[in-house]
Amino acid sequence: MSPLTLFGYIFLGILVQVVLFSALAIVRHMKAYQFLQRFLSGLGIRPPEESPLDTLKDVSGFTDTGSGPGSWKGLRDFRVSSKVFEDKDKNICSFCLSPFDGGALANYQPGQFLTFQLDIPGKGGDGSLVRCYSLSDGPGGDSYRVSIKRVPPPTDRPELPPGLSSNHFHDHIQKGDVLKVRAPSGHFFLERGSSPVVLIGGGIGITPMLSMLSDTLNNNSNREIWLFYGVRNSAEHAMKRHIEELAKEHDNFHLRVCYSAPKQWDKKGVDYQHKGRVDINLLRLSLPFRVYDFYICGPRPMLESIVPGLEDWGVPDQHIHYEAFGPASINRRARKQEASGEEFTVTFAKSGVTAMWDGSEDTLLDFAESNGVEIASGCRAGGCGSCQTEISEGEVAYTQSPDFDPEPGACLPCVSRPKKNLVVEA
Template sequence: MTPQQIELVKATVPVLRENGVALTSYFYNRMLGNNPDLKETFNMGHQRSGAQAQALAGAVLAYAENIEDPSVLLPVVELIAHKHVSLNIKAPDYSIVGENLLHSISEVLNISMDDPLIEAWAAAYGQLADLFIATEKAIYDQHEQTKGSWLGWRNFKIAKKVVESDEITSFYLAPVDGGPLPKYEAGQYISVRVFIPELNLRQPRQYTLSTCPQADYLRISVKREDQKGDMVPGWVSNTLHSLPEGSEIEVSAPTGNFYLIDPNKRNVFISGGVGLTPMVAMLNQLVTLDMPQPVTFIHACRSKQVHAMKQHIHELKAKYPRLHTVTAYEFPHASDKLGEDYDFAGRLDLSIIDRALLPENADYYLCGPMPFMAAQHKALVARGIPAENIHSEAFGTGGVRH
């Protein structure tokens, strides 16, 4: 990009702050109208709620604000690149996005496609697209080199369903072709694609693999969503719950950059609700290594009725004295037993947890809803835990990753 183009892009920052969501909403309507096949790639629930337009507006603004040094955005680029790979997004797709984005800027701002601002944003978008394409190529190459992995979508059948709580069910997924499965990092995820009758479309969603690598199945643990007022419940999550054993779905290969970094280090897992799924996967990986270091497993949920995998954790704790657990029930039922089912009533408060369970030299893994994550991160920093030791993954409804 030329210095003049950089200045032109920077000059659009105030406009993006004020009207970014209007621009990205227009862009999505334009692109999906011109390319309806892409509706099976994008989350139409987030399209209807406006969440996707808001997220893109924030991303475009961040890019414009850092146009002189886009390298500061590399961690975010890597995060998004893994999701793009899980959705089988390829280099030609960036041309479609770019064309519609530039025309949207032209049409929303009522300027000619020959305007220098459009030329500047074309250069900016090309620079960003090249960054994503290169990052994603490295991930695709890794899949091609990993035994048992695959590119694109692969048919799996629901071999078994196991009810884990009143809301969460585990799905054991076996490849229809009977071929091998890859070894993946505990904490990574897959994309699942199913047909949604209400939309007359296939829709993808990302779900964490809820156990460490197994020879003949992948496992996800999905929360069923109830209708809340006019809010549309999770289309994919609820469709999965309705499918019987033996049903076939489409699955992408395991990917993602949130996973257990060092099994030989002290590790602390802190989860809220269905956010415990990557934590159970990481814990199960440590079990395969005979739990080399003490582990703290902290979980918060509403009550025993929605406490998934409680028995599994209880059995591991009985077998491994190095495993220390803390459970908080926000709304314990009268039948829930303090000291047996849970340790604290109310919201999780790390300030009252024994300091020995939260060592400064440990790696910390957080997963759950955004407000939960923010509260726990703040509490850990207040207790002297270095921010660089805190790793987080945000979940939305149904265990869907953001």
């Protein structure tokens, strides 16, 4: 072989390696789709509308509300097919919903929620009252079920009006009524599998847990599943008999009910197992030494005590999943500590607040709240559009694909982070 041929081979080898590494780097940096688009356009071929990377997100469980049997975009009419109280105090009421058009029901993941657009005469009468409610039964049935707790005025301010939507549901929504509903969405859900799982529900935070529990037990899986359910006493205990029966029927289901303020007639060992709140000590004492996935939904104080408690116990971040109903996102310790090095100024024009974004908050909504700026929110998961905010300057990046399409020039702060210096109308 002549030196020239040898040099040719070496050069070709290096070239192949360079091409391979470049391709790998492009894919790694999530630019493959843009690259493919440019490449196909260059050849005069119309590229696909959707990024193959978006399709990957769907596979990982993200619900695209616009595809699949029974799915829909925007609002769809549902008829209330039943209304049933679930607790002794009659403060929690379940509503079953069937499609008004008689069509199929979109499937959902256990833990996801529905978004309702309510038209309450005299109050948000322009139809702008948006609220989210978790699906409280496992998927696969012929209707959806949500279970709604009546929200009173805050105890220290009884003069305020009670919760608009929840009281409207309790007092005015009856069997046969028609409601406007967005498709199931949300990223807090339990995937099927065999790994042991711990569900922790506080108060009305039991609803997504019921869906996860029901789906797991309905699928005849032997998956080890624990439910820690915290309520004040038997008067607030939702679906008591149903949950107790499930625990009797399934050996793999371990139920621990905690009453923080038991009534005189509530019997320990019968109505409940532990007096007090669900806390990290109870989890440590109750759970065998195993790797669990934790799913938590409840009031802010509960999340603020249990999530850091699990982190201190050594539970890895990816095994802790939680959802709060309302403006109650909590800052994960790990995330707080590792500011990402990004530095942008964010101006909330209407509030007259400018602050420095250093990447340590999960989202623009968390950042706004930490800086005393109020932005309306519903789902905090990009599903309902309540937090939609106009951008006057700058750009945001989405942490996950939102289900709700924001208007041009607007963003959803609950699922976005600044990409450069930002001015928003909040």
